[in-house]
Amino acid sequence: MTPGSGLQAGLKNRHLSMIAIGGVIGAGLFVGSSSGIATAGPGILLSYALVGTLVVLVMRMLGEMSAANPTSGSFSAHADRALGRWAGFSIGWLYWFFWVVVLAVEATAGAKILEGWVPAVPQWGWALIVMIVLTATNLVSVGSYGEFEFWFAGIKVVAIGAFVVIGLLAVFGVLPGVDADKASFANLTSHDGFLPHGPGAILTGVLLVVFSFMGSEIATLAAGESEDPQRAVTKSTNSIIWRIGVFYLGSILVVVSLLPWNDPSITKDGSYVAALNSLGIAHAGQIMNVIVLTSVLSCLNSGLYTASRMAFSLGERGDAPKAFARVNSRGVPMTAILASVVFGFVAVFFNYLSPDKIFLFLVNSSGAVALFVWLVICFSQLRMRKIIQREAPEKLVVRMWLYPYLTWATATMIVGVLVYMLFDTEHDGRQTVLLSLLVAAIVLVIAVVRQRLAAARPAPAAESPADKVSVG
Numbered sequence: 001m002t003p004g005s006g007l008q009a010g011l012k013n014r015h016l017s018m019i020a021i022g023g024v025i026g027a028g029l030f031v032g033s034s035s036g037i038a039t040a041g042p043g044i045l046l047s048y049a050l051v052g053t054l055v056v057l058v059m060r061m062l063g064e065m066s067a068a069n070p071t072s073g074s075f076s077a078h079a080d081r082a083l084g085r086w087a088g089f090s091i092g093w094l095y096w097f098f099w100v101v102v103l104a105v106e107a108t109a110g111a112k113i114l115e116g117w118v119p120a121v122p123q124w125g126w127a128l129i130v131m132i133v134l135t136a137t138n139l140v141s142v143g144s145y146g147e148f149e150f151w152f153a154g155i156k157v158v159a160i161g162a163f164v165v166i167g168l169l170a171v172f173g174v175l176p177g178v179d180a181d182k183a184s185f186a187n188l189t190s191h192d193g194f195l196p197h198g199p200g201a202i203l204t205g206v207l208l209v210v211f212s213f214m215g216s217e218i219a220t221l222a223a224g225e226s227e228d229p230q231r232a233v234t235k236s237t238n239s240i241i242w243r244i245g246v247f248y249l250g251s252i253l254v255v256v257s258l259l260p261w262n263d264p265s266i267t268k269d270g271s272y273v274a275a276l277n278s279l280g281i282a283h284a285g286q287i288m289n290v291i292v293l294t295s296v297l298s299c300l301n302s303g304l305y306t307a308s309r310m311a312f313s314l315g316e317r318g319d320a321p322k323a324f325a326r327v328n329s330r331g332v333p334m335t336a337i338l339a340s341v342v343f344g345f346v347a348v349f350f351n352y353l354s355p356d357k358i359f360l361f362l363v364n365s366s367g368a369v370a371l372f373v374w375l376v377i378c379f380s381q382l383r384m385r386k387i388i389q390r391e392a393p394e395k396l397v398v399r400m401w402l403y404p405y406l407t408w409a410t411a412t413m414i415v416g417v418l419v420y421m422l423f424d425t426e427h428d429g430r431q432t433v434l435l436s437l438l439v440a441a442i443v444l445v446i447a448v449v450r451q452r453l454a455a456a457r458p459a460p461a462a463e464s465p466a467d468k469v470s471v472g
Contacts, residue, residue, distance in 0.1 A: 007072060007142070007224060007225050007312070007327060007331050007333070009225055009226060009227050010141055010142035010143040010146065010225055010331065011142055011143065011146045011222055011225050011226040011227070012143075012146065012226075012227060013226070013227060013228065013231075013232065014150060015143075015146030015147070015149065015150050015222075015226075016146075016219060016222060016223065016226050016232040016235075016236065017232075017235065017236075018149065018150045018153040018154055018157070019146070019149050019150075019153060019218060019219050019222055019302070020219035020232075020235070020236035020239065020243075021153060021157055021239070021243055022149065022152065022153020022154070022156050022157060022298060025153070025156045025157070025160060025247050025295065028209075028211060028212030029212050029247070029248065029251070029295075030270070030271075030272055030288065030291065030292045030295060031109070031270070031292065032208060032209065032211075032212055033209070033212075033252060033255070033271045033272075034266050034267050034270050034271040034274075035208055035267070036048075036205050036208040036209050037252075037255065037256060037261050037266055037271055038261075038262075038266065038267050039197070039201055039204050039205055039208060040195070040197060040201040040202060040204065040205035041191070041192070041193075041194070041195060041196040041197060041201070041256075041261040041262070042187070042188045042189070042194050042195075042196075042256045042261050043194055043195040043196075043197075043199075043201055043202050043205065044205045044209070044252060044256070044261075045249060045252060045253060045256070046202045046205075047202050047203075047205030047206045047208070047209050048205075048209055048248050048249055048252055049249060050202070050206055051206055051209055051210050051213055052213070052244040052245070052248055052249065054210075054374070054410065054413055054414065055213045055216055055240070055244060055374075056240050056241055056244065057400075057401075057406060057407075057410045058217075058374045058377050058378070058410060059216055059217065059236075059237055059240045060237060060240075060398070060400050060401065061377050061378060061380075061381035061400050061407060061410075062074070062075055062078075062217055062220055062237075062377050062381075063220070063233055063234065063236070063237025063238075063398040064237075064381060064384075064385070064388075064396065064398045064399055064400050065078045065377075065380065065381060065384050065388075066078075066220040066223060066233045066237075067230050067233040067234050067237070067395070067397050067398040068384075068388050068392065068395035068396060068397070068398075069395070070220075070223045070224050070226075070229030070230060070232075070233055071224050071313065072221055072224040072225065072309045072310075072312055072313045072316075073088070073092065073221075073309075073310065073313030073314070073316070073317070074217065074220045074221045074224075074310075074313075075091065075095075075217065075220070075373060075376060075377050075380065076088050076091050076092035076095065076310060076313060076314070077313055077317070078377075078380045078381075078384055079091050079092075079376050079377075079379075079380045080092075080317060081384070081387070082379075082380040082381075082382075082383035082384040082387065083376070083379060083380055083383060084451075085317075085319070085447070085451055086444065086447040086448055086451050087376060087380070087447075088317065088319065089314070089319045089443075089446075089447040089450070089451075090440065090443045090444050090447045091372065091373060091376045092310055092313065092314045092319060093314065093319075093320075093443050094366075094369050094372060094373070094439070094440060094443055095306075095310055095369065095373055096307050096310045096311055096314070096340070097366055097369070097439070098214075098366045098369040098370070098373075099303045099304075099306050099307035099310070099340075100303075100307050100340055100343040100344050100347065101347055101362050101363060101366040102299065102303045102366075103131070103300060103303050103304060103307070103340075103341070103343075103344030103347065103348075104344055104347030104348045104350075104351055104359070104362070105363065106296045106299045106300045106303065107127040107130055107131050107300060107344070107348050108123075108127055108348065108351050109292075109296050110126065110127070110130050110293055110296040110297060110300065111123045111124070111125075111126035111127040111130065113289050113292065113293045113296070114126040114129075114130075114293070116289070123352075124348075124352055127348050128345075128348075130297065130300060131300070131341065131344060131345060131348065134148075134297070134300050134301050134304055135304065135337065135338075135341045137301065138301070138304050138305055138308065138332075138337050139332060139334060139337055140330070140332070141330045141331070141332060142225045142305075142331065142332065145301060145305050146222075148301050149298060149301055149302060149305075152294055152295075152297055152298035152301060153298055155291070155294045156291065156294060156295055156298060157247075159291045159294075160246075160247050160250075160251055161246070163251055163254065163272065163275075163276075164246065164250045164251055164254055166279070167183075167251075167254030167255075167257070167258055167275065167279075168254060170183045170258060170279055171183045171184065171185060171254070171257045171258065175279070178279050178280060180258065180278060180279055182258065182259055182260065182263075182278055183257060183258045183259075183278070183279075184257065185257050187256060187257050187258075187259065187260050187261070188256060188257065190260075191260045191261060191262055192262075196261070196262075203417075203420050204424065204426075204427065206417060206420075207417070207420070207421055207424055207427055207429050208427060210370065210371070210417065211367065211370055213244075213248075213370070214370040215299070215302065216240065217373070218302050218305075218306055219232065219233070219236040220233055220236070221306055221309050221310070222305070222309075223236075224309075225331075230397065233398070234397055234398055237398050238398075251272075252271075254275065255271045255272065255274075255275045258275045258278050258279070259274060259275060259278050265277065265278075269285065270288065272288050272291075273285050273288045276288065304337065304340060304341060304344070307340040307344075308333055308336040308337040308339075308340045309333070309336070311324045311333070311336035311339060311340055312324055312325055312327075312333040312336040315333075315336065319450075321335075323335040324336040324339065347359065347362055350362065361435065364428065364431055364432045364435045364436070365435035365436055365438065365439045366436065366439070367432035367433075367435075367436055368418065368421070368432050368433050368436035368437070369436060369440075371414055371417060371418055372436070372440060374410075374414050375411060375414045375415070378407055378408075378410055378411040378414065379411065381400060381403075381407055382404055382407055382408075385400070385403055385404075418433055421433045422434075
C-alpha cells in the first residue's frame with residue numbers, strides 16, 4: 001500500500017486470490033462467445049489463445065512493476081513515474097472512463113435478466129436497485145467489497161469448472177444418464193474444417209473476444225489494500241496462465257466439441273446455454289441466467305471498486321480533485337466512489353434516453369481503452385525495469401520473460417490489433433478505434449496543457465532567485 005495513502009489493508013489473502021481468479025471471467029465470456037464462434041468456427045480457439053497469450057505477457061509486465069511497488073494506481077502510477085505525468089494522467093482517466101461506462105452496460109444487462117424474473121419492476125428500476133446495492137457495499141468498507149467479490153467470483157469459478165468437467169465427460173461418452181449424440185472432438189474439424197471461414201477469421205475473432213479479457217489487472221489495484229501486497233501480486237501474476245487456459249480455452253473447447261460450430265442454437269440461445277441444452281440438462285437457460293447475473297454483479301462490484309481506486313490515486317497525485325484522495329474513518333474513499341457511481345447513473349440514464357446515439361458513443365469511445373492500457377503497460381515496463389534495477393534490484397521478485405525483446409513483441413502485437421481494427425467495418429472496429437482515439441486525444445491534450453501550465457507557474461517565494469543568498 002502507498003505509505004500514508006489512508007487506504008486500509010482490509011482485503012484478506014483469500015479475497016485477493018478469488019479476485020485474481022474471477023477477474024478474468026467477465027460477463028463477456030458468457031454473452032459474447034457465440035458471435036465469435038459463428039465468425040471463426042472452431043478456429044475461435046486460436047483467437048482466444050492469441051489474446052490469452054497477450055494478456056499473460058502484459059500481466060507479467062504489470063506484475064513485475066506492481067510487485068516492486070504495489071499501489072492503488074497500478075499501471076497509471078507506474079506510467080506516471082516511468083513515462084511522465086502526462087502518461088499517468090491520461091491512462092488513469094481513460095481507464096476510469098472505461099469502467100464507469102462498463103457500470104452502465106452491466107447494470108443494464110443485469111436489469112434485463114431480473115426484469116425477466118420479476119416483470120412487475122421495470123428494467124430501469126432494476127438497474128437503479130443493483131447500482132444502489134453495490135454502491136452501498138463499496139461504501140461500507142473495502143472488506144465488504146472483498147467479501148461480496150469472493151462469493152461472486154467463487155460462483156463463477158465453480159460454474160465454469162463444473163461446465164468444463166461435465167462437458168468433457170460428455171465428449172468422452174462417460175457422463176452417466178446423458179446421450180450426447182452430437183458431442184465429439186470431431187466437431188472441431190468435420191464441418192468445413194477447423195477454419196471454415198479461412199485464416200483471416202482468426203483475427204476477426206480476436207476483435208470480438210479481446211474486450212472480454214479486461215479485468216485481469218484488477219488484482220494489482222486491489223493488492224494495495226491487502227495484508228501482503230507483494231505476495232498477492234506475485235501469486236496472481238504466476239497463476240494467470242492456468243486461469244486463462246481453464247476458464248477461456250477450456251470452456252470454449254467444450255462448447256465447440258459438444259456441438260457443431262454452425263448449430264443455429266449457438267447464436268439463438270447463446271453458446272453455453274446451447275451446450276447445456278444439448279446434454280438435456282433441465283432449465284439450462286435459467287441456470288445460465290443465474291451464472292450470467294452473478295458475473296454481471298461481480299463486474300459491477302469490481303468496476304465500481306476499480307474506478308473509485310483509480311480516481312483516488314489520481315486525486316492523490318494531484319491529477320484529480322483533492323477530495324477524491326480523502327478517506328473516511330473506515331479507509332473508504334467516499335468521494336471517489338460517489339463521483340464514479342454518479343457518472344455510471346448518468347450513463348444508465350442515457351442508455352434509456354438515447355441508446356442509439358449518446359450511449360452508443362460512450363460504449364464505442366471507451367471500447368479500445370483496454371488495448372491503450374496494455375500498450376502503456378508495455379512502454380512503462382521498458383523504462384521501469386531500468387529504474388528498479390538502478391534503485392532497488394532486490395524488489396524484482398517478478399521478472400518479465402526475455403526482456404526487452406518480448407515486451408517489444410507484445411507492444412507490436414497490440415499495435416497490430418489496433419491497425420486491423422481500423423480496417424474492420426463489419427463489427428464496428430474502425431468506429432471503436434477512431435472514437436477511442438478521439439477521447440484519448442482530448443485527455444492527452446488536457447494532460448499536456450496542465451503539465452505546461454504547472455511548469456510555467458513561478459517558483460515558490462522561498463526558492464525564487466531574489467531570495468537566494470549569493471555566495472561570492
